Amino acid sequence: MCMLSGRTYRSVAAVVTAMYAITPCWSDDRAKSLERLVRQDCGSCHGMTLKGGLGPDLLAARLAGIPSDTLAGIILDGVPGTPMPPWRGLLSEQDALWIADYLKTERTK
Amino acid sequence: MMPLLRLALLLFLATSLNLAALAVADTTRGTGDLGLIIERETGSVLIFSSQERRVLNRVEGLGDLSHASVVFSPDQRFGYVFGRDGGLTKVDMLEAKIEKRIVQAGNSIGGAISDDGALVAVANYEPGGIRVFDARSLDEVANIPAAPEGKGSKALGLEDVPGRKFVFSLWETGETWIADFSAGNVPVITKMQSGDRPYDALVTPDGRYYIAGLFGEDRLAAIDLWQASPVPKPILEGYRRGAKELPVYKMPHLEGWAVAGSRIVLPAVGSHELLWAEVGTFAEIGRTPVHSQPVFAVARPDGRQVWVNFAHPDNDVLQVVDSQTLQVVKEWKAGPAVLHIEFTPRGNEAWVSVRDLNKVQIYDAHTFEKKAELDAKSPSGIFMSARAHRTGF
Structure with missing residues (x-):
């Protein structure tokens, strides 16, 4: 199932369900x-390798415990x-959820 | 010795000497036209000649170069590259090799070289504060941790000023510190309060004024370093005029290139404008509405025009602003992700890095005609060795 853009996610459960549903629909x-x-x-603020800069690091170790919708x-x-x-305005809710999921999965280069 | 043999020997010697002289002529060269282009994703730098508009060599192995910058030795042979990962790499531009490399911190933002060329200082986010190294050996000379409550404060806006001094600001504490190395390698430190969350700073080309941009305030701070007891003064107070603040997707960069004649031009934060002020009084002269959130506003060395690039998502555009009329005189799409602008020392050309095109574009800085392009992998900063002889570069 693909999620349509513009939907508001109200609970962690909905988000998780949505994420699993969304993932296959994303084009590469x-x-x-x-x-x-x-x-x-x-990366301008959080570092290209996400290890932090003026902003805090965005490494999975720190973000893993934070719900994706947060x-x-x-x-x-x-x-x-x-x-x-x-x-x-620059990103849709799906984009933001994809990024949240991406950050929570260890992908540090 | 037989006369004939002697003649042959003389001829042989003369030829060898000539060949040696030729070899020297082929490999010796000046360095005043050299520079480094940062290839941010591959941890490499390109050594180029601005005069020949040509890349001479690539040097690899410099670590994480996202947000990297360079200062140069006074002889313009060595570039000191400050990497994001705390790496400090001394690159020999003539030999095209790494002379020395250290990793001196966990996360760094930039550096400076003292007026005598003897000290290289690095501003660190992690663990905070600055560290100062011998420019020749990269051995540590001083460690200034700037840790008010045991936790290091992020240091930034690190500038060299005349008299073997460095000035820098601290994000968390809002302070500006002067580290004076004039008496030797143990610095005398002066601390003052500049304002909420300084994000970058510049020093005017004469080394007199240090100006800090403040994220948390509707103003900037200027420090007259010629005063016996320098005190930060608020300047351009209320420049946002209570307007609805626009999102800042990338913090602007401040540097001494902002001075155009007697005027200084500063990118606003949270509004899409350039702010113009009189150097000294810092009274506002006017403003220029620009395309988006400005990142770099770089005056051509003669000060007549200022080239401006922008933050994501409008970072494909370049604008040129006249410093006398404050009007935009030229605007064009240079390509995806214009990250940096560097003028040749006399200002005849502007070199522009376009990250997602993998190109450095070379423009005639007077006609705006594109004269050449160089290939580079995700280029960001462009640094010409003439910076060696400018205060605050």
């Missing part, structure tokens, strides 16, 4: 461009009062 191109965005653009919410809405900007 989209995944590649999101991975590139994480490395290059999130992480996706931070990506979409930013953290007010900090340099973390809201990415809503």
Whole structure:
């Protein structure tokens, strides 16, 4: 099953279900461009290898315990009062969830 | 010795000497036109000649070069490359090899070289503070951990100023510190409060003013280093004018290239503008609305025009702004992910790295005509050796 864009995830369970459902629907191109965005653009503050910079590290060891929808919410809405900007408008909710999942899986280069 | 044999010997010697002289002429060269291009994803640098518009060599093995920068030895032979992973690599541009490499911290943001060329300082995010090394050997000279409550504060905006001094700021504490090495290798440290979360800083080309950008304040801070007891002063107060703050997808970079004649140009944070002020009084002269969140605003060495690039997702555009009329005079799409602009020392050309094209573009800085392109793998910073002779570079 593929999820349509614009859906709001209300619970961890829904998110997890959605993630498993979404994953096969992603084109390799989209995944590649999101991975590139994480490395290059999130990397401006969090480091290209995600080990941190002006912003904290985004390594799986630190993020594993944080629910994906919480992480996706931070990506979409930013953290007010900090340099973390809201990415809503540039990223869809599915994008943000894909990134949350990506970050929680150990992919440190 | 037989006259004939003697003649033959003389001829042989003369030929050998000529050949030796030729060999020297082939391999010796100056370094004033050399520079380094950072290849951020592969941990390599390209050695290039700006005069020949040609890459001479690639040097590999410099670690994580995402957000890397370079300072040069006074003889313009060595480039000191500061890597993200705390690596400090001394690259010999003539021999095209790594002269020495150390990993001096866990996470670094940049560095500086003292006016006498003897000390190389590195600003660290992890463990915070700065470390200072002998420029020749890379042996440690001083460690300034900047740890107010046991935890190191991220150091940034590290600049060299005249008199064997370094100035830097601290993200967490909002302080600016002066580390004075004029009396030797044990620094005298002066601390002052600049404001909430300094994100970068610059020093004016004469070394007089240190200006810190502040993420957490609606202003910047300027320190007159010529004063007996320097004190940070707020400048361009309220420049955001309570406007709705726009997201900052990449922090701007500040550097001494921002001075155009008697004017200084600064990228705003949270608004899509350049701010112009009079050097000294720092009274606002005007503003230039630009394409998006500006990252670099680099004045051509004559100060007449300023080239500007932008943060994601508008980082494919370049704009050129006239420093007298404050108007945008040229705008074009250079390509995906324009990361850096470096002028040749006399300002005839602008070299622009376009990361996702894997190219460095070379423009005529007066006509904007593209004159050449060089291949480079995910290029970011471009650093020309003429920086060796500029304060704050």
